[in-house]
Amino acid sequence: MQLPTILALVASSAWLTTATPSIEAVDRRAASLIKTSPEDLGTWVTEEEKLSLTAQGKHFIDITDIQDPAVLALLSTPDSEEVSLVARAVTYPTSATRQSTANPLLAQVSTSQPQSWMQTLCNFHNRYYRGVNGTAAGTWLFNTATSIAAANSAITVSKFTHSFNQPSIIVKIPGTSPSLVIVGAHYDSTGGSATARAPGADDDGSGVVVLLEALRVLANAGYAPKNTLEFHFYGGEEGGLLGSAGVFSNYKSAGKTVLAMLNQDMAGYSPGGKITVYTDYVDSSLTAYAKIVATAYTGTTATSSCGYGCSDHASARSNGFPAAYFGDEPIGTSSPYIHSAQDAYSTIQWPTILRHSKFVLAFLVEASFI
Ligand SMILES: *[C@@H]1O[C@H](CO)[C@@H](O)[C@H](O)[C@H]1NC(C)=O
Numbered sequence: 001m002q003l004p005t006i007l008a009l010v011a012s013s014a015w016l017t018t019a020t021p022s023i024e025a026v027d028r029r030a031a032s033l034i035k036t037s038p039e040d041l042g043t044w045v046t047e048e049e050k051l052s053l054t055a056q057g058k059h060f061i062d063i064t065d066i067q068d069p070a071v072l073a074l075l076s077t078p079d080s081e082e083v084s085l086v087a088r089a090v091t092y093p094t095s096a097t098r099q100s101t102a103n104p105l106l107a108q109v110s111t112s113q114p115q116s117w118m119q120t121l122c123n124f125h126n127r128y129y130r131g132v133n134g135t136a137a138g139t140w141l142f143n144t145a146t147s148i149a150a151a152n153s154a155i156t157v158s159k160f161t162h163s164f165n166q167p168s169i170i171v172k173i174p175g176t177s178p179s180l181v182i183v184g185a186h187y188d189s190t191g192g193s194a195t196a197r198a199p200g201a202d203d204d205g206s207g208v209v210v211l212l213e214a215l216r217v218l219a220n221a222g223y224a225p226k227n228t229l230e231f232h233f234y235g236g237e238e239g240g241l242l243g244s245a246g247v248f249s250n251y252k253s254a255g256k257t258v259l260a261m262l263n264q265d266m267a268g269y270s271p272g273g274k275i276t277v278y279t280d281y282v283d284s285s286l287t288a289y290a291k292i293v294a295t296a297y298t299g300t301t302a303t304s305s306c307g308y309g310c311s312d313h314a315s316a317r318s319n320g321f322p323a324a325y326f327g328d329e330p331i332g333t334s335s336p337y338i339h340s341a342q343d344a345y346s347t348i349q350w351p352t353i354l355r356h357s358k359f360v361l362a363f364l365v366e367a368s369f370i
């Protein structure tokens with residue numbers, strides 16, 4: 001363990017005992033404790049304040065239910081202090097070596113089903129994680145994943161429930177090894193209020209359909225991996241990474257081995273036409289490996305960073321798992337429509353969905369052999 005990490009742990013436990021924000025000032029049932037940076041000790045906000053922060057494009061992590069001191073310490077550690085708590089460090093390959101297996105599968109990828117799934121996702125008035133339509137979207141997604149997975153009886157689909165009424169959905173292709181390779185996307189959406197229209201096409205219907213398409217191809221092929229492959233569809237991301245926090249806290253407690261978590265949040269709008277490697281709050285070794293895979297299968301990549309708590313990879317990372325985030329476009333030129341009624345089906349660029357579907361499928365095949 002490096003010195004800065006020890007200091008961060010000390011600082012964090014001091015914060016836990018002495019600097020708990022004044023709970024008496026707010027109604028806890030209506031409030032959430034959020035962090036907007038490693039240094040932020042936490043602020044109690046109402047649900048409306050959370051929605052308004054998201055509408056302003058501000059990122060935060062809801063830590064109300066996070067009890068694990070090690071997770072809280074990591075959430076208080078600046079990204080500049082490289083978190084190598086992956087003491088069980090994974091050694092990733094230095095090249096893409098499974099093209100003969102992956103390429104015939106990539107040839108099966110199409111935008112036909114993704115277009116249909118995207119239409120349904122956008123037809124929900126919104127997919128707000130605490131609303132009836134967000135729950136209905138979860139039911140549709142569970143049924144859709146179950147129907148895709150029916151092509152291979154080895155695949156399981158399950159609901160991972162949370163304190164809010166929108167489960168995360170986990171699809172598993174069992175391998176001969178229980179070590180996990182995970183791809184994730186969130187399926188909730190936000191439009192600035194609990195009732196606002198929020199089609200959430202790029203954010204993150206795009207990640208959802210990309211994962212479903214990769215699943216469809218692998219299921220139809222009867223793909224039998226060495227490492228276990230999981231597809232995670234998180235609820236409550238826009239509420240402060242809630243679904244992924246619950247899932248990865250559970251995986252940490254259960255002692256699961258995660259070789260890789262690759263996040264897909266926004267995968268359908270790319271004026272630059274390149275997959276974008278996000279480099280902050282991620283595992284640098286996994287990111288380097290995933291970049292090798294992206295380059296081998298889709299060509300040159302772009303680079304960007306998105307700040308604290310920007311998406312679900314942060315939950316994997318704070319629970320000590322190697323995480324990477326590859327999006328559709330550098331942050332400055334990414335979709336201007338997200339978190340509004342304008343994040344619509346019509347803004348989706350299907351070549352971008354195709355590129356990400358191939359990337360995710362190639363990553364799953366390559367990493368299934370690590
Ligand atoms: C749920 O969707 C319906 C339309 O399908 C809409 O009228 C209603 O306002 C939505 N509810 C919320 C809480 O967003």
Ligand SMILES: [Zn+2]
Pocket residue numbers: 186203204237265266311
């Ligand atoms: Zn998102």
